[in-house]
Amino acid sequence: xxxxxxxxxxxxxxxxxxxxxxxxxxxxxxxxxxxxxx
Amino acid sequence: xxxxxxxxxxxxxxxxxxxxxxxxxxxxxxxxxxxxxxxxxxxxxxxxxxxxxxxxxxxxxxxxxxxxxxxxxxxxxxxxxxxxxxxxxxxxxxxxxxxxxxxxxxxxxxxxxxxxxxxxxxxxxxxxxxxxxxxxxxxxxxxxxxxxxxxxxxxxxxxxxxxxxxxxxxxxxxxxxxxxxxxxxxxxxxxxxxxxxxxxxxxxxxxxxxxxxxxxxxxxxxxxxxxxxxxxxxxxxxxxxxxxxxxxxxxxxxxxxxxxxxxxxxxxxxxxxxxxxxxxxxxxxxxxxxxxxxxxxxxxxxxxxxxxxxxxxxxxxxxxxxxxxxxxxxxxxxxxxxxxxxxxxxxxxxxxxxxxxxxxxxxxx
Numbered sequence: 001x002x003x004x005x006x007x008x009x010x011x012x013x014x015x016x017x018x019x020x021x022x023x024x025x026x027x028x029x030x031x032x033x034x035x036x037x038x
Numbered sequence: 039x040x041x042x043x044x045x046x047x048x049x050x051x052x053x054x055x056x057x058x059x060x061x062x063x064x065x066x067x068x069x070x071x072x073x074x075x076x077x078x079x080x081x082x083x084x085x086x087x088x089x090x091x092x093x094x095x096x097x098x099x100x101x102x103x104x105x106x107x108x109x110x111x112x113x114x115x116x117x118x119x120x121x122x123x124x125x126x127x128x129x130x131x132x133x134x135x136x137x138x139x140x141x142x143x144x145x146x147x148x149x150x151x152x153x154x155x156x157x158x159x160x161x162x163x164x165x166x167x168x169x170x171x172x173x174x175x176x177x178x179x180x181x182x183x184x185x186x187x188x189x190x191x192x193x194x195x196x197x198x199x200x201x202x203x204x205x206x207x208x209x210x211x212x213x214x215x216x217x218x219x220x221x222x223x224x225x226x227x228x229x230x231x232x233x234x235x236x237x238x239x240x241x242x243x244x245x246x247x248x249x250x251x252x253x254x255x256x257x258x259x260x261x262x263x264x265x266x267x268x269x270x271x272x273x274x275x276x277x278x279x280x281x282x283x284x285x286x287x288x289x290x291x292x293x294x295x296x297x298x299x300x301x302x303x304x305x306x307x308x309x310x311x312x313x314x315x316x317x318x319x320x321x322x323x324x325x326x327x328x329x330x331x332x333x334x335x336x337x338x339x340x341x342x343x344x345x346x347x348x349x350x351x352x353x354x355x356x357x358x359x360x361x362x363x364x365x366x367x368x369x370x371x372x373x374x375x376x377x378x379x380x381x382x383x384x385x386x387x388x389x390x391x392x393x394x395x396x397x398x399x400x401x402x403x
Contacts, residue, residue: 017134018323025139025327028343029336036346 060124067125068354071132074112074361075353078105102265102356106229109360118361129358133258134320136351140276141327142336142344149277149328152248155401156281159252159393164289167193167386174378183209183302186293187217188375192382194282194289196221196256202286202316206294208303216372220379223368225259228383229359232263236271239391245398247271251278252390255383258359261352280321287316 027033055063078101089096112118118126141149168189175185187209191200197218204214232254236246247264250271254260257279264275291312297303306312331341 012319013131014134014319017131018138018320021135021138021320021323021327024135024347025142025330025336025344028340028347031340033343035339036343036350038346038349 064125064128067122068128069125070118070122070361071126071129071354071357074108074357075101075105077108078102078356079353100266101353102262105353105356106262106360109357110226110363111360113361113364114366117364122361126358126361129355129362130258132351132354132358133261134318134323136348136355137257137261137276137280138320138323138327139344139348139351140273141324142331142341142348143273144277144328144331146325146328146332149325152244152274152277153281155397156248156251156278157285159248159390159397160282160285162393163252163386163390164193164285166389167382170385171378171382174381178374178378180374180378181213183207183297184213184216184375185378186297187213188220188379188382190289190293191217191221192224192255192379192386194286196225196259198257198283198318199286199290203290203293206290206303206306206312206316207297216375217379219368219370220375221255222363223365223376224379224383225254225256226363226365226368228254228387229259229263229266232387233266236267241394242398243268243270244274245394247274248278248397249387249391249394251275251280252282252394253383253387254279257283258355262356262359265352265356280324283318284321286318287313290316 024033028036081104082099082101085096086098088094171189171192172185175182175188180188186207187200187203190203191197200214200217200221203209204211232246232250236249241249246267247270250263250267251260251274254263254275260279261272261276265272291306291309294303294306294312298305327344330336336344
């Protein structure tokens, strides 16, 4: 039976998504990207 | 397409391919997501411009619906060719990034108020729905672990919850596929039925958003079902769904302990580590951005830019929702898991609707 608490290899998808979102927010804060239109 | 494999992205795969090659493999699918999403936006804007210039009264159909419908048309006619699939599978990545960025549109006080109400309602709905799903599973003679997966998927948070629960309760791949297929099929149906019911009941944006966030299973579908109603409802739906997602670790831990006590899964040795591993980290990102917005870390134009970045991320997500839904594949999974899921969903939708009505009246949403 596999160990259910065995850690998975690599970082989870969530961590990459959070990192990208925070990076984008920081770039906006530092005015390093132009204002984003919708 | 309705398999666990679809819910992972190449970013977290451990295949021995170089990072550069994996990133290149994402490009065709990303372009397809952007094309389908932008086509939806273009159709919405074109219809709005045409009806306005010709003085025609026509309800605004959000780009969300167009993007999903175009995606569904592609996936259920010509299909999504293999070369596009890795990029299309990133739709969940964009969903999570979009949710984090959406935190900029909430003051922390609102998050705590609405999130607190959501958690309270989730706790009540969860208790009722888990009990009901297990009764249904026994009635329809489903395997107990398949019932557990369906209960987790329909009451807490869809596919992610099933994937989190599968190894913890040592369920079969086949059971997980059935449960995921049922949840995905029901999510697709919710997308079209929830806004219709919300409009016919004249629900406010907040009440509808809370209902969609509490009752629609998958985060992508809950976000889309909210956005289909209105922008404000979409915001509230994401917040309610995020509160629900935050409970995933506790529910999965409960099931892991239950199945371990019956000798059918390995015991959980470190509960705190288990909870942290199952906790959706994007919830923390969402709270952090909301805190920064509350502390005026961003100027007003910057907040508008971040909110628009979130919209673009959701545009890719909604395109992915349509592109990954294949009715033929979903139909292959058998009717019993679907029937249990469907009856359970109707029950959960009614219970949460009643709770939202009560909350709107007594807790002033």
